Amino acid sequence: YMKSIQGTVTSLKADNTAKVSVERMWTHPIYGKSVKRHKGYACHYEGIELAEGDTVEIEACVPVSKTKRFRVVKKVEKK
Numbered sequence: 001y002m003k004s005i006q007g008t009v010t011s012l013k014a015d016n017t018a019k020v021s022v023e024r025m026w027t028h029p030i031y032g033k034s035v036k037r038h039k040g041y042a043c044h045y046e047g048i049e050l051a052e053g054d055t056v057e058i059e060a061c062v063p064v065s066k067t068k069r070f071r072v073v074k075k076v077e078k079k
Helices: none
Strands: 005-011 017-027 034-044 055-060 070-077
Touching (some): 017 070, 034 055
Antiparallel strands (some): 005 017, 005 055, 017 034, 055 070
């Protein structure tokens, strides 16, 4: 079980699949500069009205397909 993480919906082109981009920030160990990194997840969703740009909460689940290992739990913020 993985705790839920928040991300932004970037694509809704496939059926029941939302592409969610999760951003994380960390401080570089040598230079001390803040570094931003993005990671994209293919997430399964059903019965939730989503639009590109929405902030959603996702969590790990059993594999739904070849690439989908996460599901959308809820919509946190509208676009």
